[in-house]
Amino acid sequence: MKLRTVQVKMFRNILDSTEVAIEPKVTCLVGKNESGKTAFLQALWRLNPARLKPAFSIPDHYPAWLEKRHRNEGRVLEEVRAIQAVFEWEEPDRNAVEQVFGQGVVKDASLTLWKTYENKLGWSSGCDEGVAVSNFLGTAVPKEMRKTFKGATTFKELVGFIQNELKNAADDAEQTTLLQGVAAKITALLGSGTYTQKLFAAVEPRLPRFFYFADYSRLPYTARIEHVLKAGDSNLSDEEATARALLRLGGAEDEYLLNPDYERRKRELENVSNELTEDVRKYWSQNPDLRVQPEITQKTEVRQDGQHAVLDELKVRIWDNRHSLSLPFNEHSAGFQWFFSFLAAFSEYEHQSPPVVILLDEPAVGLHARAQRDFLRFIEERLTARCQVIYTTHSPFMVQPGHLERVRMVEDRSKEEGATVSSEVLSRDPDTLFPLQGALGYDLAQHLFVAEHNLVVEGPADFTYILLVSDWLREKGRTALDPRWSIVPVGGADVIPPFVALLGQHLNVTVLLDSRKEGHQRLERLAKDGYLNKKGIILLGEFLGRKLADIEDLFSVPEYLELYNKAFGASLAEATLTGNDPIVSRIARHLGNRFDHGRPADVLLRQRDTFLPKLSEATLKRFEKLFERINSTLIT
Numbered sequence: 001m002k003l004r005t006v007q008v009k010m011f012r013n014i015l016d017s018t019e020v021a022i023e024p025k026v027t028c029l030v031g032k033n034e035s036g037k038t039a040f041l042q043a044l045w046r047l048n049p050a051r052l053k054p055a056f057s058i059p060d061h062y063p064a065w066l067e068k069r070h071r072n073e074g075r076v077l078e079e080v081r082a083i084q085a086v087f088e089w090e091e092p093d094r095n096a097v098e099q100v101f102g103q104g105v106v107k108d109a110s111l112t113l114w115k116t117y118e119n120k121l122g123w124s125s126g127c128d129e130g131v132a133v134s135n136f137l138g139t140a141v142p143k144e145m146r147k148t149f150k151g152a153t154t155f156k157e158l159v160g161f162i163q164n165e166l167k168n169a170a171d172d173a174e175q176t177t178l179l180q181g182v183a184a185k186i187t188a189l190l191g192s193g194t195y196t197q198k199l200f201a202a203v204e205p206r207l208p209r210f211f212y213f214a215d216y217s218r219l220p221y222t223a224r225i226e227h228v229l230k231a232g233d234s235n236l237s238d239e240e241a242t243a244r245a246l247l248r249l250g251g252a253e254d255e256y257l258l259n260p261d262y263e264r265r266k267r268e269l270e271n272v273s274n275e276l277t278e279d280v281r282k283y284w285s286q287n288p289d290l291r292v293q294p295e296i297t298q299k300t301e302v303r304q305d306g307q308h309a310v311l312d313e314l315k316v317r318i319w320d321n322r323h324s325l326s327l328p329f330n331e332h333s334a335g336f337q338w339f340f341s342f343l344a345a346f347s348e349y350e351h352q353s354p355p356v357v358i359l360l361d362e363p364a365v366g367l368h369a370r371a372q373r374d375f376l377r378f379i380e381e382r383l384t385a386r387c388q389v390i391y392t393t394h395s396p397f398m399v400q401p402g403h404l405e406r407v408r409m410v411e412d413r414s415k416e417e418g419a420t421v422s423s424e425v426l427s428r429d430p431d432t433l434f435p436l437q438g439a440l441g442y443d444l445a446q447h448l449f450v451a452e453h454n455l456v457v458e459g460p461a462d463f464t465y466i467l468l469v470s471d472w473l474r475e476k477g478r479t480a481l482d483p484r485w486s487i488v489p490v491g492g493a494d495v496i497p498p499f500v501a502l503l504g505q506h507l508n509v510t511v512l513l514d515s516r517k518e519g520h521q522r523l524e525r526l527a528k529d530g531y532l533n534k535k536g537i538i539l540l541g542e543f544l545g546r547k548l549a550d551i552e553d554l555f556s557v558p559e560y561l562e563l564y565n566k567a568f569g570a571s572l573a574e575a576t577l578t579g580n581d582p583i584v585s586r587i588a589r590h591l592g593n594r595f596d597h598g599r600p601a602d603v604l605l606r607q608r609d610t611f612l613p614k615l616s617e618a619t620l621k622r623f624e625k626l627f628e629r630i631n632s633t634l635i636t
Helices: 037-045 064-072 091-101 129-140 143-149 155-168 173-190 195-206 225-230 238-249 262-283 334-347 369-381 401-406 430-450 460-475 493-503 521-528 557-568 583-591 598-606 608-614 617-631
Strands: 002-011 014-016 026-030 081-088 110-116 121-124 210-213 222-224 290-302 308-320 325-328 357-360 388-393 407-412 419-422 453-457 485-489 508-513 537-539
Touching (some): 002 037, 014 037, 014 419, 037 081, 037 210, 037 357, 037 388, 037 419, 091 129, 091 195, 129 143, 129 173, 143 155, 155 173, 173 195, 210 334, 222 238, 225 238, 225 308, 238 262, 262 290, 262 369, 401 598, 407 430, 460 485, 460 598, 460 608, 460 617, 508 617, 537 617, 557 583, 557 598, 557 608, 598 608
Parallel strands (some): 026 388, 026 407, 210 357, 453 508
Antiparallel strands (some): 002 014, 002 081, 110 121, 222 308, 290 308, 407 419
């Protein structure tokens, strides 16, 4: 099953997160310290944990300033759903249920799971018991008897019908035998439980578990092997659970690492070393000359009864070939300790079925910026191959500028409102926005000084429309923007001339502008002075046969209004707008004020799979004509 939405209520500083959409691969929670990011992950972890057994606790987790007030108001805090998640049924999940109850039982596309402060798990399956009963009657009951049970929509009702019929058929041995046979088949299907219990038994093994990893989950330098392997989740710390994962990677559950035969034990240790060292070399660019060296040592302890006990301990050292020395694991950098610990912990769940949902709390925070980028690559290449990933960050280098649709903003707004989680990149707090701004600034700088060909546009909306429609046309084998172009939004028409003056002599720059009455004398002067190729000034009106035009006018009016209406919850129709000037001007005139051009573009970004296939042929041809014109300015 795939996780689709999450809602957290009354957990620490989150009063009600509302439903938060989760991306199919990666979801990034961005916010400053103490904003509620960790609270969100920890509430979700408690829904169905993969390791350890964290529980909800009213004294520890219910918002302290509301606990007594809500008690006095008569609320039953133990029944509050601290966490609720919606999962999407996938084909194997449907098949598992239909093998038990027959075709068509799974009616709804989603399954909802929740946990209360009593730590009771609740669920709504989206399955139809009436269909299950009908399937049962169709296969387990003789045709001539089925009318006897007409109207039964639950197995409980079916059993009631059978009991009544048995009373009526007390003198009819043949009918009694048939009814008892049906009852026996119900028992064979449901066992001693109910339909709901049998259904959950089929579904529960398929529910994803949540693997939570934080800074305090780091691997310890020394771990007592027998304790780590036998103590159980309730008696292990988070770091000991990571040590257990490392031991299991080496097959310690089969006692290979405790084998008295030195050669066998050494071979298993080398297997562990090789497995982890390969990942370190591939994803740790800071120093590729490191090698993992796990060892087993023995320690003698005196028990309370005076007897001596020999305990096996795991110790981990790291060999640095660059400097020809080895150091204890805990004497390496904090960033490397975190990275290596996560590799070890994840190894326990990488191939688990069903795949876990990985919850990473401030991952890679101790890593250099380049190493953080390496970890993002690790997420894309390794983690998302099977697992969904949700991680928190306040680092610009852990935000992917090309995947802003994955970002959820977390902001603690007030005591009354609590922490909010939103997919809208709109925040009243500049500190919350800073990681996104930093990521975009870094990406822009990288493009400017690396890319040879730069298409300068006025703002993010232009960037979004051009990029998404170009990708769509390329996918269809039609004319798209040449991949050599780097699209650079600079924040408005007034910013473009100084931008070109600074960089135009060093880079190939083409400028795409809205067509306006006032003209573009400053750009023309820059072209005359050699800062810009005059052919590289492109006005959108060229493609629409009008003096005034904006990027939005490349869409048909109904197409753009659909984006606008979805962005603002409006219901504007073409007939309500007056004039023949650009669509954004007509809307602004109708409203009596300007509006945020970026929000309709954001709708297209998030709903591209729905909207792009509906674009008219005329719209696609206008974009193709634009891309041909832009591509013609490439300097080869």
